[in-house]
Amino acid sequence: SAVISQKPSRDICQRGTSLTIQCQVDSQVTMMFWYRQQPGQSLTLIATANQGSEATYESGFVIDKFPISRPNLTFSTLTVSNMSPEDSSIYLCSVTGTGNQPQHFGDGTRLSIL
């Protein structure tokens, strides 16, 4: 399976600031996703990162708050904007091929907002 590098692995940020998380894959992948996992909860899909076009956001998530880029088939970024303590979470990128193949996840970014 693809090797997925996610940076940073963790960060502590001040409220009102923004943080960009990077996801780099060692091979071209068709689909990339961004998830959030709050403490004690399951994963919640934020958006599907589309190569060369705007991301597809799930209900409850908007581009102004979580802008996503995907300039090519191996790289994507997620920005968490104007952060508040409620944004403290683990953010995960995942990738998959075509069809019904399983996803594989990056190590995650553990974000704490003070």
Added chain:
Amino acid sequence: RKEVEQDPGPFNVPEGATVAFNCTYSNSASQSFFWYRQDCRKEPKLLMSVYSSGNEDGRFTAQLNRASQYISLLIRDSKLSDSATYLCVVNIGGGSYIPTFGRGTSLIVHP
């Protein structure tokens, strides 16, 4: 009703026990199914895909029941290292890939 439901547990079992988890899904058009394992504060890792005919990987057996819309995971001869949260993932939707995660079932294997 949630699209994918799991009993959160925890399931607390002794080493060597056999334990089974179920996961129900609501959309009959669901096409692919997976079990993931997630250790505390780690990313989910694929444990196994679930095939229509059922499949086995060592101590782990996965089964799919389309008529009743559930999948199951059976763990035989539990080890301490099996302690984790097990996530059920269902790909819901016709031609598009829309993965949906269950909330996970917590397993604790004790000596």
